[in-house]
Structures are given as structure tokens and as C-alpha cells.
Amino acid sequence: MHRWTDLADVPDGFGPSVVTIGNFDGVHRGHVSVLTRLVADARASGASAVAVTFTPHPQQVHRPEHAPPLLTGDADRLELLAGTGLDAVLLLPYTLGFARQTPAEFVERYLVGGLAARTVVVGRDVRFGWENSGDLGTMIELGRRYGFTVEVLEDVVPEPSASEGEGHRRWSSTWVRELLDAGDVIGAAHVLGRPHRLRGVVVHGDARGRELGFPTANLAPDATGMVPADGVYAGWLRRVAEPGGPAADAPEVLPAAVSIGTNPTFAGLQRRVEAYVLDRTDLDLYDDEVVLELVDRLRPTERFDSVEALVEQMHDDVARARVVLADGPATAR
Known part of the structure; x- marks a missing residue:
């Protein structure tokens, strides 16, 4: 094209x-x-x-x-x-x-x-x-x-089905935004025809994830794509070959648990998007451009009373993300 x-x-x-x-x-x-x-x-x-x-x-x-x-x-x-x-x-x-x-x-x-x-x-x-x-x-x-x-x-609407609203509301960007505001990335993917994407350069964070055993790739604040509701998501990380390059051509597609929010357990103030690639502590993604594809929301953001409780929950998040992503990345539309 x-x-x-x-x-x-x-x-x-x-x-x-x-x-x-x-x-x-x-x-x-x-x-x-x-x-x-x-x-x-x-x-x-x-x-x-x-x-x-x-x-x-x-x-x-x-x-x-x-x-x-x-x-x-x-x-x-x-x-x-x-x-x-x-x-x-x-x-x-x-x-x-x-x-x-x-x-x-x-x-x-x-x-x-x-x-x-x-x-x-x-x-x-x-x-x-x-x-x-x-x-x-x-x-x-x-x-x-x-x-x-x-x-x-004429407006294009979904085929009638048992799902609430389908057959009546037209496909629209507004509908997708409403779903993402609610953290419903499965619903958003239904309207989009693919998982919702975030794209940005990986920058240095607080390194707190690495200290806890879950090193994360932090997206720069100018990342593109609407950021959905705070929470923990299962998704895929694609490291694109060159800035602005097609996500579909990414040489690596890696399963990830993605955290979106202010990290309230540590009294964080800045809203961040950070992804932990499952079972990988050896990746160096700094300054690389990556695309995150969000597949499912695992839970809302929570404040934990102790670091130990947070780490226990993170292990559970990773286990649930592994189950959600077991079938591999969705095929391109």
C-alpha cells in the first residue's frame, strides 16, 4: 500500500x-x-x-x-x-x-x-x-x-445475536472507548476484530519489578493507543523490527502480564503501563519500540498491605495470564 x-x-x-x-x-x-x-x-x-x-x-x-x-x-x-x-x-x-x-x-x-x-x-x-x-x-x-x-x-451494525446491544448499535470508535474505559478488552476486541494495541518505546522505570523478581518493560508516556482502565491484563508483547514498523512483522511475540496504574502499594502517583514477559528475566528491551496487545483483564488494580502479599498476587497473575494465553497469539484479521 x-x-x-x-x-x-x-x-x-x-x-x-x-x-x-x-x-x-x-x-x-x-x-x-x-x-x-x-x-x-x-x-x-x-x-x-x-x-x-x-x-x-x-x-x-x-x-x-x-x-x-x-x-x-x-x-x-x-x-x-x-x-x-x-x-x-x-x-x-x-x-x-x-x-x-x-x-x-x-x-x-x-x-x-x-x-x-x-x-x-x-x-x-x-x-x-x-x-x-x-x-x-x-x-x-x-x-x-x-x-x-x-x-x-449506511451504518454498519453487528449481525443480530443474543448478546446485549448487538444488532442495534453500529460499530464505532466511541463504543470501543467505552469498553476500554471499563477495562473490557475482550469486548473491545470484538468490536475491533483484534486485540487492542498500545505502542511505545521502553524506558527506565523504578526497577522495583526487577527487585521483586518480575522485571517489567515500561512504556514511555507518549505511547500511542488508548490506555484502558487500571488493572492487570494478559497480553502479548511484540518487539517491532524498527520504529513505526508493522506489528504483524515483529520477530518476537512474547506472552506478558501487563500492569496499568499508579502502583498504589508503593504510593505511586504517575500512571504507568508496564509489561512483564512471562518467565523471562534476561530481556533487554530498553529503547526498543514494542506493541502490547491486550487479551483479557485479570483483575483491577489493588493496594496491598505488604510487599509479600503483592508478590504472592503477582505469582497468581502470572499463572492466570499463562492460562489465558495458552492458545497463542490471535491470527491477524
Whole structure:
């Protein structure tokens, strides 16, 4: 898949294309359903399948105090988008200057002039251009002006089942955030179609885990991926070959118990994400970039009355994590 961050990256004469626009945070099952259909339509018509997306999230520019935590950083978002079969992603830097374009300017410059769009695929609630002044009607009108068709996609919802809420609520990033807020990484994986990921560089911590016999890899505070509710999780640690590299290509996939929280037994104040690779005390992960895939929440964070009680619980956490992870990593979607 081609990854472009500017129209200058798009080859001369590129097109025709089938284009969709969105943030695609998390690249959940609703996104995947839409994108795989778009790819199939593009293949059938001899066009290229392209997604236009933005970094940072527009709400982080316009309303940073109200912006939602992002489910995926750019590296994971691009990797997951590539997995849908797209031919290219145009990842545009989102700034206030960029946002001042009128709907017609955005369409003419990017969709028509840059990508030679034959078809533009959008949802009914599409908004684009200065102050979100462009809507579905605007896109259809601009399609008539510039010679592309507009395909409207309805919301994608789960197939009806006995599970509460399924068959009624559409797949969405908001739904995933709610589940992660509750520590429900199994539910989040159901909506995502894969385990939820955190990605970051391993940094030095207090070395307290090593002193207790459980050396941990501490993620840097600028790690990407929404951090779920405090607790202890079973998951997988992938050491990627190079910064920003695909998690799927990681040469090592290691079982881990992951602690998220402030370490209240030691009166900690800073919220941390740290992973203990099961039965390994010989790993040197400092300054490496790793991806953590969270499979199940073992328990909430607790404060213990003694270090001995904490260590006993940590042994139990490791034993439970080993059972949860016994079947190996989930296969890629």
C-alpha cells in the first residue's frame, strides 16, 4: 500500500480512483467492512482504492480539551488500513490552515485534482470543509460539477445475536472507548476484530519489578493507543523490527502480564503501563519500540498491605495470564 502525506507524493497521472474520507480511528470492524467493499468495487471497475485521512485528529486541533483519546497511533492505523487491501492512503496533516478550505476547494484540490476520483464513498453524516459546512448534499452537487459519482454507505451494525446491544448499535470508535474505559478488552476486541494495541518505546522505570523478581518493560508516556482502565491484563508483547514498523512483522511475540496504574502499594502517583514477559528475566528491551496487545483483564488494580502479599498476587497473575494465553497469539484479521 502506498502511504502519501502530501499531494506532491501522488504520482503524476494517478487514477482513476474510488475514494473515501474518514478518521478511521481504531480501524474497527465497521471501518473494515466499508473499506473491503470499497476495494472490491475499485477492483471491479479497474480503479485504485484510496482512503483520505488526517493527522492529528481534527478534534485535537479544534477542541483539544474535548478530543477523545485515540485508539491507534498513525503507525498502527496505517498498518491496519493496509490490511484491508487499499491501494493507497493519503494521510494529510490537519491544521487550522487546512481546515479553512471551502468544501469546493478541498474536493477540487484533493479528490479531483490529486486523486482523479471517479467515485467518492461517504456516510450520510459526512461533513467537510470550513466549519463543516459541506454535507452529503454538497458532495453530490460537487460530484455533478467535477464528474464523479457519490456512493452513500449506511451504518454498519453487528449481525443480530443474543448478546446485549448487538444488532442495534453500529460499530464505532466511541463504543470501543467505552469498553476500554471499563477495562473490557475482550469486548473491545470484538468490536475491533483484534486485540487492542498500545505502542511505545521502553524506558527506565523504578526497577522495583526487577527487585521483586518480575522485571517489567515500561512504556514511555507518549505511547500511542488508548490506555484502558487500571488493572492487570494478559497480553502479548511484540518487539517491532524498527520504529513505526508493522506489528504483524515483529520477530518476537512474547506472552506478558501487563500492569496499568499508579502502583498504589508503593504510593505511586504517575500512571504507568508496564509489561512483564512471562518467565523471562534476561530481556533487554530498553529503547526498543514494542506493541502490547491486550487479551483479557485479570483483575483491577489493588493496594496491598505488604510487599509479600503483592508478590504472592503477582505469582497468581502470572499463572492466570499463562492460562489465558495458552492458545497463542490471535491470527491477524
